[in-house]
Amino acid sequence: xxxxxxxxxxxxxxxxxxxxxxxxxxxxxxxxxxxxxxxxxxxxxxxxxxxxxxxxxxxxxxxxxxxxxxxxxxxxxxxxxxxxxxxxxxxxxxxxxxxxxxxxxxxxxxxxxxx
Numbered sequence: 419x420x421x422x423x424x425x426x427x428x429x430x431x432x433x434x435x436x437x438x439x440x441x442x443x444x445x446x447x448x449x450x451x452x453x454x455x456x457x458x459x460x461x462x463x464x465x466x467x468x469x470x471x472x473x474x475x476x477x478x479x480x481x482x483x484x485x486x487x488x489x490x491x492x493x494x495x496x497x498x499x500x501x502x503x504x505x506x507x508x509x510x511x512x513x514x515x516x517x518x519x520x521x522x523x524x525x526x527x528x529x530x531x532x533x
Contacts, residue, residue: 422465505533 431446458464466472473489483497490511497505499519507517521529
């Protein structure tokens with residue numbers, strides 16, 4: 419486990435430029451790349467969520483599966499399959515589905531595959 423911390427800057431986006439002749443100047447840089455998508459912020463909340471530290475609501479379904487809803491309403495459904503494997507299916511807010519199957523081998527090893 420790691421407790422990730424956000425960087426706290428007194429002057430965000432401020433950079434020091436050292437000129438070849440020895441002079442120094444400070445500038446503020448603003449991104450102007452016209453993104454088509456903002457992307458996922460890499461911050462404390464994101465890294466802590468990767469470790470399972472996030473607000474969730476857990477629902478035990480009648481079919482034996484478990485649904486965990488995170489703070490943004492994205493479900494992770496864990497299904498316990500008849501063959502002893504486990505399938506975890508995550509759906510993000512845009513409807514993109516990511517699924518992983520965990521298979522327990524007879525020799526005690528575990529295989530995880532994306533499905």
